[in-house]
Amino acid sequence: MKASPTLTNNMQAVLTDLIELHIQGKQAHWNIVGTNFRDLHLQLDEIVDAARAFADDIAERMRALHALPDGRSTTVAKSTHLPPFPDGLINTKDAIDRIVAALEAAVGTMRKVHDEVDEEDPTTADLLHTFIEKLEQYAWMVGAENMKASANVTHPDSK
Numbered sequence: 221m222k223a224s225p226t227l228t229n230n231m232q233a234v235l236t237d238l239i240e241l242h243i244q245g246k247q248a249h250w251n252i253v254g255t256n257f258r259d260l261h262l263q264l265d266e267i268v269d270a271a272r273a274f275a276d277d278i279a280e281r282m283r284a285l286h287a288l289p290d291g292r293s294t295t296v297a298k299s300t301h302l303p304p305f306p307d308g309l310i311n312t313k314d315a316i317d318r319i320v321a322a323l324e325a326a327v328g329t330m331r332k333v334h335d336e337v338d339e340e341d342p343t344t345a346d347l348l349h350t351f352i353e354k355l356e357q358y359a360w361m362v363g364a365e366n367m368k369a370s371a372n373v374t375h376p377d378s379k
Contacts, residue, residue: 223285227340230333231282232290234348237326238275239291240300242268244322247305254312256365264319267358274351281344301329316365323359327352
């Protein structure tokens with residue numbers, strides 16, 4: 221099978237967001253300060269490792285489908301859907317909010333392209349399912365640091 225331009229562009233969008241997620245995760249990892257520093261520092265490495273592995277998976281899938289991945293820094297910088305990450309030191313509370321936003325943005329791209337990807341190549345859609353599941357889990361786990369017990373959540377008996 222050879223990827224269509226639409227499938228190629230959709231996979232490229234996922235790739236650039238995963239590369240940016242990796243970069244932002246390392247930026248936060250190096251520059252966080254404050255309460256629960258060590259826990260967040262270690263958790264960021266898990267997220268970075270996952271983002272790098274997922275980026276490699278999608279890029280190799282692109283090549284398997286005769287598409288050309290573009291992971292150059294200039295391409296990533298101009299096409300990522302992730303909000304920018306600040307320079308300098310960042311306290312853990314703010315870093316948590318920004319990393320959750322980055323995770324949710326990456327997942328948002330995957331969900332946006334999912335149906336078109338699935339139409340053309342269910343195997344690639346399966347990769348997206350794996351990425352989404354893990355990144356949403358990270359967003360929950362990291363975000364729980366700043367969550368209050370009074371947070372609005374959906375209960376099982378809700379109608």
